[in-house]
Amino acid sequence: MSKNIDIINHHESVVRSYVRNFPTVFTKAKKHKMWDEDGKEYLDFFSGAGALNYGHNDDHMKEKLIEYITSDGITHSLDMASTAKADFLQKFDDVILKPRDLDYKVMFPGPTGTNTVESALKLARKVTGRTDIISFTGGFHGMTIGSLSVTGNSMKRQGAGIPLQNTVTMAYDNYVDHDTVVYLERFLEDSGSGVAIPAAMIVETVQGEGGINAARFEWLKQIEEICRRWGILLIIDDVQAGIGRTGSFFSFEAAGIKPDIICLSKSLSGYGLPLAVTLIKPELDIWKPGEHNGTFRGNNHAFVTATAALDYWKDDSFEKEIHEKSEIIYNFLEKIVSDYPEIKGEVRGRGFMVGIASEVEGLAEKVTARCFELGLIMETAGPNDEVFKLFPPLNIPKDELQKGLDIIEQSVKGLVKDPVTN
C-alpha cells in the first residue's frame, strides 16, 4: 500500500468514508478526469457529490482565481465588504435572479450546506414564531444538529447522541402507493392530529442521498399550495439538486414554484471551494445584524470563482446542452434496465441526477466497485445503498460521457454474466 494511504489510515479518524470505496490517492484533476499517484486515469461520474458540476479546475475560473490571488485580493473578509463579494452579488442578480423574475436577499451563512440549512430553519422559526419543521422521508440536509433533525437517515441521526426534536417527518412523493399530499394536509387541517402548523417545510426536489427520488412537479406544486394555504414557509434545499444538476439553475424552475427560502452550496463556487448562500424573500429578511454569523462567510476565493462560473448561465445554451446529454443518459439507463432484467432495476432521478435502484441486495455496490477498477468513479445512494448514482459533470463532452456509460454497462454485464463469482 502507498505511503500516503498509510498516513491517512494512521492519522485520520475512522469516520473517513469515501476513501474506503475509492482506495487510492488522487493527485491531479481536470474537467471530468482525475489521476491518482500511480498515474491511473479515472472518469469522474461522482463530481464531488454535486460540488463539481462544472468539472475539476475549470480553466476560466482557474485563471480568474490565480489572477486574484496573485494581486493579493482580499482572501478572508468575514462579512465586511469586498469587491469580490459585490461583484458576485451583482452578477448573481443579473444572470440568475432577474432573468427568472426572482427577488431574494442573499445571506452568507457560512460556507457549507449545513450552514445554509441551519440558517433557513432558524429564520423560518423566527419569522413565524413556530418551532416545528416538516421534513420528508429520505431527506438529507446536513450533519449539524439542526440539519440532522430534518435528515432521514437513521445511522446519521443516531450519531447525534441526543433525541432530535422540533421536526415532523412526512412521506415524500411516491413513498407509498397513494397520494402523500392528502395524508399531509389531513394532519394540518385536523386540530386533533397532534401535528401543529409548522414554521416551514424543507424539501429537496430530487433527493440525492435518499436514493435519487425525484418528486413530480405536480407534487411540488401541491406542497407549495399547502404552504401558502396554511402560512407555512417553503424552504427548497437546492444544495445538491441546484446549480444545473437537474437541468436548470434552480431545480424547481420547471415546477413553477417560488420558495420562500432557498439553500444553495456545493457547486455554487464552481471550483469546488466552500461557499453557500441562503436566498430569502425580502419581506422575510428580518434578522438582527449578526444574529447568525460565522468566520468563513466571506470566502473571497469562492466569490471569484462563483462569479466566473455564472458565465455558464448568461444564455440558455448551457441548459440546452444539459438537456441533450440528460436524454442520452436517461435512454442509456432505460436500456440497461431493459437489457439486464436480472438486476431488477428501476431508473430514478432527473437531469444529471440519476441512477438505477436495484432490488438485488448488494448489486449497486458491486457495480460501483467494478466501475472503479475500470476507471470510473461513481457512488451509491439510498438507505441501503441500493442505487448506483450517475453524477457526471454537466459540461462533460458527449464522447467522454459515452465512455463512462460504456464502462457502466461493462460493469453491469460482468456482474450479470458471472454471478457466481460475485
Add this chain to the structure above:
Amino acid sequence: MSKNIDIINHHESVVRSYVRNFPTVFTKAKKHKMWDEDGKEYLDFFSGAGALNYGHNDDHMKEKLIEYITSDGITHSLDMASTAKADFLQKFDDVILKPRDLDYKVMFPGPTGTNTVESALKLARKVTGRTDIISFTGGFHGMTIGSLSVTGNSMKRQGAGIPLQNTVTMAYDNYVDHDTVVYLERFLEDSGSGVAIPAAMIVETVQGEGGINAARFEWLKQIEEICRRWGILLIIDDVQAGIGRTGSFFSFEAAGIKPDIICLSKSLSGYGLPLAVTLIKPELDIWKPGEHNGTFRGNNHAFVTATAALDYWKDDSFEKEIHEKSEIIYNFLEKIVSDYPEIKGEVRGRGFMVGIASEVEGLAEKVTARCFELGLIMETAGPNDEVFKLFPPLNIPKDELQKGLDIIEQSVKGLVKDPVTN
C-alpha cells in the same frame, strides 16, 4: 456612497454585521495591512476574528497555493485521499503533535468552527452514552443548533427559534468572587442536584466573543481533574484561542492539560481559507464510517496553505517572537488603563488575545470607531460590547505594532479629552 456598498446594502441580507462597523469596500490586503477601494490603508488589528493569525496573503503560502492551483492539483476531494491531505496529516504530526508528546486522530468535520464543535459534541455523547454537555458562561462555539446550545450569548441563542437543550451552563473562571470550580463539583457530587454527570465539558481557555476572559491555568487544571474524576470528556474549543493566538500552538499547553477532544479552525489553514479539524484521543475514535460527513471536508487548497503555515512552528522562534510582542502589548494596555482612569478600564486576556474592558457604557465602541477613522481595524467583544479587543497578526513587525498601539492611544485620548462631543 460607493456603488459596491450600494450593491451590498441592496442585495445582502440585513444579517450582515461587520460591514456596518467598517463601512468601506476592501480590495486588497497584505500581511497586517488592508486597502479599500479608495486606496486608504488600514492596519489590521482584527485578523479575521482570529482567522488570519499570520496576516493576509502570506507570501510563502501564496506561492505554494498558486503552484498547486497551476498544476491542477485536486481542489475538492470530499474525504477521498489526496496527496495534499496526506502531506498535511504527516506534517501536522511531525511539527505539532509529536514534539508536544500528543497523540490524536485527525477528523475533518467540515471546514468551519461550528462543524468541529458539532462533531466533538456528537462524539462525546456517542462515547459516553450521556446527553448533557456542560458549557460555561461567556462561551462562544458557533451558530448551528448543537454549537449554539453551548453558546452563552442570549441574542444569538434566541435566534435559534427553539429551546436549546441538553446543556448545562456553569460559571467560568472569575465569573463571581468565589471559586467557581467548587460550585461546579458540588453539583456533580450531589445526586440530588438535578445536574447529571455530563458527556463532556466544552471550554475555551480564553473566551473571545465572551469578552476576552482568560481562565487561570490553575482553573483549567482543576477542570481537567474534575473531568477525570467523573469520567467526563474534556473538549477544548481552540478555534479562536489556538494556532498561536495566546502564545503557543495550542492555547492549553501552558496549563499542562491534555484534552480528550480539541477543536481547531480559523487560522488553521493559515491563509484564511475554510478548514477545521477535530482532534480525538485514539481510544475515543469510535465513529462509524460516514457517521458524520460533509461536502467540504476535503478543501485541498486549505490543506496546501495549512501545510505551508506549519513552517512557522518548526522551532520555537515564532513562539518567542509572540511572547516578546505580547509583553509590549500588555504593557501598553496597562499603561492606558493607568494613564486614562476616566475609561475605568481593566486589561483582559493572554498573549495576542487581549483587550480593555471599560465600565463606561459605549466607550469601547467609540474607541474602535475612532480607530477605524484613523486607519486601524479593531472590534469590540463581550455581552455588552464593553471590551475593545486587540487581535493583531502574530507576525506583525514591532514598529507596525507600535503604530497601531499609538492609534489606539490617540483614540482613547481624544475620547477622554473631549467627552462632551461624544
Add this chain to the structure above:
Amino acid sequence: MSKNIDIINHHESVVRSYVRNFPTVFTKAKKHKMWDEDGKEYLDFFSGAGALNYGHNDDHMKEKLIEYITSDGITHSLDMASTAKADFLQKFDDVILKPRDLDYKVMFPGPTGTNTVESALKLARKVTGRTDIISFTGGFHGMTIGSLSVTGNSMKRQGAGIPLQNTVTMAYDNYVDHDTVVYLERFLEDSGSGVAIPAAMIVETVQGEGGINAARFEWLKQIEEICRRWGILLIIDDVQAGIGRTGSFFSFEAAGIKPDIICLSKSLSGYGLPLAVTLIKPELDIWKPGEHNGTFRGNNHAFVTATAALDYWKDDSFEKEIHEKSEIIYNFLEKIVSDYPEIKGEVRGRGFMVGIASEVEGLAEKVTARCFELGLIMETAGPNDEVFKLFPPLNIPKDELQKGLDIIEQSVKGLVKDPVTN
C-alpha cells in the same frame, strides 16, 4: 344566579369548563340521576366522562365504604401494605386477570389517568432504552407533560408552553381513505424515514375525546403484530374505554390482543374516587423501588369501592346486559341519522361509548344544550366538538335509558324543525 354559582365564578380559575355547559349547582346523585340545588332532576348520560360507569353512589359500594370509614380503616397509606389493598389485588386477579388468562403486575402510579400514562411511557423507555413513543391522531392521554406529548388536541398541546418532544404521531384507523397501518410500517421498515423504532405505541381502542372513533379489531391486531415484529411495546390506554364501557372489562378483549402495558383509571374505583393502575407484563416490571412514586398511590377508600365494584364482573351477566342495551342505543342512533338527514350525521363508537358526528357546524353543541334544558346531561367530543356523545351508566335500567334517548330525539327534532331560530 345562585349564590353558589357566584362563589364559583368569583373564586375558581377561569380554566373551569363543564360548569359552563351545565350551569347549575349539583347537590345529590343516585345511579343514573343527578339533582341540582333547585331540585331539578337530570338523567346522566355523561357519567363523569367515563368515571361513573356504574352510576352514582352505587348502594353496594356505598355500604362497604361507610363500613370501612366507620371502622377507622386506613385511609391513606402511600405504598405501604394495607388489608384494603391486598383485598383489591387478590380480587382483581381472581375476577379479572385469571379468567381472561392474563398475567400482569399491578402498579399504583398515583390515582389519575395521567399518572398511569406517564408511568407507562417511562417504563417503556426504560425497558427499551429508546426515547420515542408513537401516538395516534385524535388520541387523548392526559394533561401532564409526558401524557400531553402523546395527546393530539392542539389547544391542549399549546397549553404546555413548550415544544412537546420524543413522540411521533401516526394516523389512527380510518383517518384517511387508505390503510393507515401500511403507511405506519413503511416508516418503520425504511431506515431513511426519519422515524426511529419507538419504545412503544400508545393506543386507545376507541378514542373518546378525539371524537368517538372506534378502531377496527383487525387494525388493532395489525398494530399488535407490528409491535411484535419490531420489538415495540404496545400500551393500551384503557382509561376511558375500559371497565366495561365498550362491552367487556378491557376494551381490547374482542380484538384478541395482549398489550404489554395497560393503563386503567376513571371507573376503576367504581364510585368515582381517584384510582389508577398500570398493568405490566411481569418480564417488563423492572422498576427500581420508588423510581416512580406519588403521595396518593394508596387511596384505600378507592380500594374498598373498587373491590366491591368487581362483583359486577363475577360472571358474564353484566357483559350480556351491556350488550343488550348497546344494541338499543346503536339502533336508536342509526334511526336518528336516518330519520333526520338534515343533521348529516354519522354513528360512531362501540358499546356504551357512542355518539353521532354531525357535519352541521355547531349542531352537536346545540343538541347537548337543548338536552340539558330537557333534563339530560351529555357532552360533545371531537376536535371541533362535532360529536354528541352518549355515555350512560352501564347499569342504567332499560326504561330509563329509553327516556334519555327520547330526550335526545326530542332535542334533535326541535333543532331540525326549527332551524331558523337556532
Add this chain to the structure above:
Amino acid sequence: MSKNIDIINHHESVVRSYVRNFPTVFTKAKKHKMWDEDGKEYLDFFSGAGALNYGHNDDHMKEKLIEYITSDGITHSLDMASTAKADFLQKFDDVILKPRDLDYKVMFPGPTGTNTVESALKLARKVTGRTDIISFTGGFHGMTIGSLSVTGNSMKRQGAGIPLQNTVTMAYDNYVDHDTVVYLERFLEDSGSGVAIPAAMIVETVQGEGGINAARFEWLKQIEEICRRWGILLIIDDVQAGIGRTGSFFSFEAAGIKPDIICLSKSLSGYGLPLAVTLIKPELDIWKPGEHNGTFRGNNHAFVTATAALDYWKDDSFEKEIHEKSEIIYNFLEKIVSDYPEIKGEVRGRGFMVGIASEVEGLAEKVTARCFELGLIMETAGPNDEVFKLFPPLNIPKDELQKGLDIIEQSVKGLVKDPVTN
C-alpha cells in the same frame, strides 16, 4: 409471612417502596396511631409524608364525610359545580386567604401534587411566553415529566427515559459556603451567561425529599425580589411544607413573601384523600376554559373533609399549639445531637418538618429501622438517605409526642452503645 404480604409481593409491581421499610400490613388508624393485622400499635411520625398533618381519620372530618356519603352527595363532578365545592371555596377564602390579606383564584388541576405543579409550570410559561423554569438543587416536585424536570434526584430523573428539558437548576440556600442568590442573579443579569430569563422559579421553603433543608427567610425574600426585578413568576410548591407543617398554614408566611402561584396538595383534604389546588394571582389567571383538565378535579369527598379541616385554622390557637410542640421537638433534636456526638448529627428543618442529618453512612436508615421495631414509623430523606425525618401529626398530644421522641432516643442510644452488632 402473612398472606396479605404474599399477595402484595406477588401481584404488585417491584416499584413499591415504603412497604419494604415498613414490612407489615396495616388495618386501622386513628389520629397519631396505626395498627397492623397482628394488632401491633405504632406511633406515626411519618404522617403519609405530609398528607396526614391532622392525623388519621379525624373524628370531625369523619363525621362530615359519612354524613355526606350517606346523603348521596355528589361524589365525582369533574369541574361541574357542586355545593361541596362551593362550600370549600367560600370557606377557604374566609378562613385562609382573606385573614392573610391574600387574593388568589383557585384552580383544581387534578387531585395530586404533581398535577398542581404541572399546572403551575404550564401557566407560568403561558403567561410569560418563556420556556425555562429555574428550579433548585434538592427540589422534589413530582414524577410526571413536567414535574420531574424540576426535581433534583438523579435516580428519579433517570426514570424518565428521556432528557429532561426547559429547566435550569440553581443552588438552594446553604448549598455552598457563599451566598447562592448572588450566583443566581449573576446569571440573570449577564446576557452572555447562557441562562435566559425564565418563566418562573419554583421553590420549596423547606425541602422534604431533598433532606429537610430549610431556606432562610432572608433568602426567600431575596428570591422574591429577584423574581420581581426580572419579571419572573415565583411559584411556591407548598405541597409538603404547607398546611401547617412548618408552623403556619402557608409555609412562606413568616418570610413575608407573596408568591404568584402556590401549589397545595397532600394535607389539603385533611383526611388523606386526594386533593390539590393551584392558587393563582387573579391577573395571571388567563387559562382558556378546559386548557388544563382532568377526570378527578372534582373529588367531592375531599372537598367535604377539606372544608371541615379548615376549622383548625379559624383562629390562631392551632398555630400556637404547633409552635409550642415544635420547640419541644427542636430542643429534643439539639439534645440528641449534643448527647450523641458519635452520630455526627446536624439538626435540620423548621416547625414539624425536621430531622437529623448524620454523616455516619447508613445511620439514618438504622435509626428508622430500629424505631419501627420499637413501634414508631418514621422515614429517611436526602439524596443518600442521610437524614431521619420527624413528621408527626400536628395535633399529636404532647405526651404522645414525647413517647415518640423517647423511642427515637432509645433507637439512637442503642445504635451508639452497641455499634458492633450494627
